[in-house]
Amino acid sequence: MIRVVLIGFGNVGFHLHKAIKASTNTEVVQVYTRKSKFPKKLPKDTPITNTIDDLFDADIYILTVSDDAIISVSQKLALDNKLVVHTSGNTSMHAIDKRHRRGVFYPLQTFSKERKIDFSETPLCLEAEHKEDMKLLEELSANLNCTAHKLSTDQRRSLHLSAVFVNNFTNHLYRIGHELCETNRVPFEVLKPLIKETANKIDDLTPFMAQTGPAKRGDNKTISKHLDLLENENHKKIYNTFTQLIAKLYGKEL
Amino acid sequence: MIRVVLIGFGNVGFHLHKAIKASTNTEVVQVYTRKSKFPKKLPKDTPITNTIDDLFDADIYILTVSDDAIISVSQKLALDNKLVVHTSGNTSMHAIDKRHRRGVFYPLQTFSKERKIDFSETPLCLEAEHKEDMKLLEELSANLNCTAHKLSTDQRRSLHLSAVFVNNFTNHLYRIGHELCETNRVPFEVLKPLIKETANKIDDLTPFMAQTGPAKRGDNKTISKHLDLLENENHKKIYNTFTQLIAKLYGKEL
Numbered sequence: 001m002i003r004v005v006l007i008g009f010g011n012v013g014f015h016l017h018k019a020i021k022a023s024t025n026t027e028v029v030q031v032y033t034r035k036s037k038f039p040k041k042l043p044k045d046t047p048i049t050n051t052i053d054d055l056f057d058a059d060i061y062i063l064t065v066s067d068d069a070i071i072s073v074s075q076k077l078a079l080d081n082k083l084v085v086h087t088s089g090n091t092s093m094h095a096i097d098k099r100h101r102r103g104v105f106y107p108l109q110t111f112s113k114e115r116k117i118d119f120s121e122t123p124l125c126l127e128a129e130h131k132e133d134m135k136l137l138e139e140l141s142a143n144l145n146c147t148a149h150k151l152s153t154d155q156r157r158s159l160h161l162s163a164v165f166v167n168n169f170t171n172h173l174y175r176i177g178h179e180l181c182e183t184n185r186v187p188f189e190v191l192k193p194l195i196k197e198t199a200n201k202i203d204d205l206t207p208f209m210a211q212t213g214p215a216k217r218g219d220n221k222t223i224s225k226h227l228d229l230l231e232n233e234n235h236k237k238i239y240n241t242f243t244q245l246i247a248k249l250y251g252k253e254l
Numbered sequence: 255m256i257r258v259v260l261i262g263f264g265n266v267g268f269h270l271h272k273a274i275k276a277s278t279n280t281e282v283v284q285v286y287t288r289k290s291k292f293p294k295k296l297p298k299d300t301p302i303t304n305t306i307d308d309l310f311d312a313d314i315y316i317l318t319v320s321d322d323a324i325i326s327v328s329q330k331l332a333l334d335n336k337l338v339v340h341t342s343g344n345t346s347m348h349a350i351d352k353r354h355r356r357g358v359f360y361p362l363q364t365f366s367k368e369r370k371i372d373f374s375e376t377p378l379c380l381e382a383e384h385k386e387d388m389k390l391l392e393e394l395s396a397n398l399n400c401t402a403h404k405l406s407t408d409q410r411r412s413l414h415l416s417a418v419f420v421n422n423f424t425n426h427l428y429r430i431g432h433e434l435c436e437t438n439r440v441p442f443e444v445l446k447p448l449i450k451e452t453a454n455k456i457d458d459l460t461p462f463m464a465q466t467g468p469a470k471r472g473d474n475k476t477i478s479k480h481l482d483l484l485e486n487e488n489h490k491k492i493y494n495t496f497t498q499l500i501a502k503l504y505g506k507e508l
Contacts (some may be wrong), residue, residue: 011466067476090476108448110466115458121447149444158438159445161480162431165489166445167452168467169496170424175461175503177416184412190403191413191420192456193375194362198421199453202446204369207429212265212364213422222321222344226415234499235419241495242423245488249429 002026002140003058007073009033011111012087013064014041019119019144021046026143030056041113052076059136060085062105063096070095083133089160092153093127103128105137106156107146110167120145125156176235183231211250215243218252256280256394259312261327263287265365266341267318268295273373273398275300280397284310295367306330313390314339316359317350324349337387343414346407347381357382359391360410361400364421374399379410430489465504469497472506 004020006013009031020028021043031048032055033039038048047056055061055077063086065073070086074097077084084096085103096102104127109117124141126148128134134150141148151159174195181188201210214222223243230236247254258274260267263285274282275297284301286309287293292302301310309315309331317340319327324340328351331338338350339357350356358381363371378395380402382388388404395402405413428449435442455464468476477497484490501508 067473090479108444110448110451110455110464112455112459112464112466114463115455117451121451123444123447125444149441151440155438155440157479157483158434159440161483162434162440162445163448164467164480164493165427165434166431166449168465168469168500169492170427170449170452171455171461171465172496172500173419173424173427174456175465177420178461180412180416180419184409186405186409186413186416187403190362190377190379191416193377194364194417195420195424195453195456197364197371197375198424199449201364201366201369201425202428202449205366207425207432209368210364210366211422211425211429212366213418215422219321225344225411226418229411229415238423238495238499239418241492242426245492246422246426 002060002136002143003029003056004140005030005032005055005058005061006064007032007055007061007077008064008066008069009035009039009042010064010066011113012107014039014113015109015111015117015119016062016064016087016107017042017046019117022119023143023145026140029058053078055079059083060105060140061100062087067091071097074100083128083136085128085137089125089163090157093129101128101130101133103133103137104153104156105140106160108159108163110163110171122146124148125151125159127151127153127156173238176238179232180235208249211246213246215246215254216250216252218247218250218254220254223254256314256390256397257283257310257312258394259284259286259309259315260318261286261309261315261331262318262320262323263289263293263296264318264320265367266361268293268367269363269365269371269373270316270318270341270361271296271300273371276373277397277399280394283312307332309333313337314359314394315354316341321345325351328354337382337390339382339391343379343417344411347383355382355384355387357387357391358407358410359394360414362413362417364417364425376400378402379405379413381405381407381410427492430492433486434489462503465500467500469500469508470504470506472501472504472508474508477508 061084084100085105106125109122338354339359360379363376
């Protein structure tokens with residue numbers, strides 16, 4: 001049995017807690033939150049504290065606090081030679097106070113409290129100072145049915161950056177699609193199968209192979225019709241930027 | 255039984271032919287292609303011609319030619335009072351020669367010959383001059399197990415434009431993610447669950463609600479770390495454009 005203390009209960013803490021509760025061979029022995037009011041979403045049978053000096057004994061202490069708080073919170077932990085890991089994509093393992101055995105347990109996923117996650121579909125990016133701690137993190141990943149990847153800080157950082165492109169910016173493109181649909185009184189539902197297929201297509205094809213559309217074809221007529229339709233200057237700017245880049249990538253002149 | 259002649263055999267023609275073959279109550283009685291060499295991917299039992307004057311009798315003639323060819327090909331069709339539809343998202347129904355009964359049968363999806371499509375997941379955008387033709391197009395859609403939407407030309411055009419954002423540009427963001435992974439020797443596979451979840455999340459949340467990341471939080475520290483990591487000027491430009499737009503949308507100052 002792997003005993004875990006969760007430090008912080010934001011989006012990552014919430015989903016990680018849920019995944020551990022659903023697994024066998026792992027348990028959340030305690031949750032720490034600095035908030036004086038305990039989160040409603042926490043099941044009553046999980047012990048919770050807001051006193052950082054009152055942490056229970058555990059095998060792994062998982063920090064799910066914000067990136068900025070990793071240094072200060074890890075300094076405050078009154079623990080002796082315990083494995084303390086953070087869950088940040090963009091923070092060095094060495095941000096954790098050096099009194100601890102340090103590691104990283106970064107779930108590469110987009111978490112919102114309102115949306116259920118199949119945690120087993122979440123890749124875990126692991127880093128640890130000591131071999132035996134890496135083994136324990138791998139065991140924890142396996143208990144959650146997750147695929148684990150041993151990655152360096154630089155590799156993890158580049159994934160975190162890539163995630164901003166493929167998730168944050170992609171979602172903003174969906175938002176623009178949503179706006180265009182609303183303006184023209186078309187249900188956004190009609191776009192959803194295309195959105196899904198765009199994501200699923202890369203199972204069979206690289207993004208380079210999967211590309212379609214007027215920019216790839218160098219289809220100036222369609223491009224200028226689209227630019228005429230767009231009223232929002234920001235949407236025009238995005239349209240032009242991507243169109244130029246895609247056309248260039250496929251050797252088309254516009 | 256609805257009898258269809260397919261005019262053109264590109265990506266759309268290929269997938270539509272396959273979907274009709276798999277359905278009951280509809281058959282492709284003939285395929286026309288202007289190419290002298292017949293496409294290898296066409297099953298041997300489908301009659302094929304490259305003589306436009308030799309078309310068989312059918313209930314619906316579906317043009318899957320390029321947008322530019324719709325006017326000229328429809329003018330050449332030696333048909334009398336037959337239903338001729340095109341499959342273009344961005345072309346008026348009236349591009350079809352007025353000697354025909356005209357309509358539109360636009361499948362909103364991304365088609366590549368190398369990737370199998372579940373056609374029943376493809377929304378069909380329909381338009382027709384005559385009520386009875388709309389009924390026939392709806393019947394054809396139902397035979398393919400597709401959801402059909404009666405849309406005006408303007409609505410269809412706005413969907414076509416939206417599709418460029420949510421498919422073409424999104425796929426280019428995947429391409430950038432792929433490049434960043436390759437540069438840092440991280441398998442692109444690690445990003446795929448996030449890409450899928452980004453697309454599936456909008457089943458439960460609007461894109462506005464689903465947004466996460468440093469731009470939404472106004473997290474300047476992470477943003478400047480990311481900009482330091484990016485070496486490609488085009489990637490920097492995209493990063494800055496989206497970050498500004500997302501921050502503004504959520505009332506954050508950067």
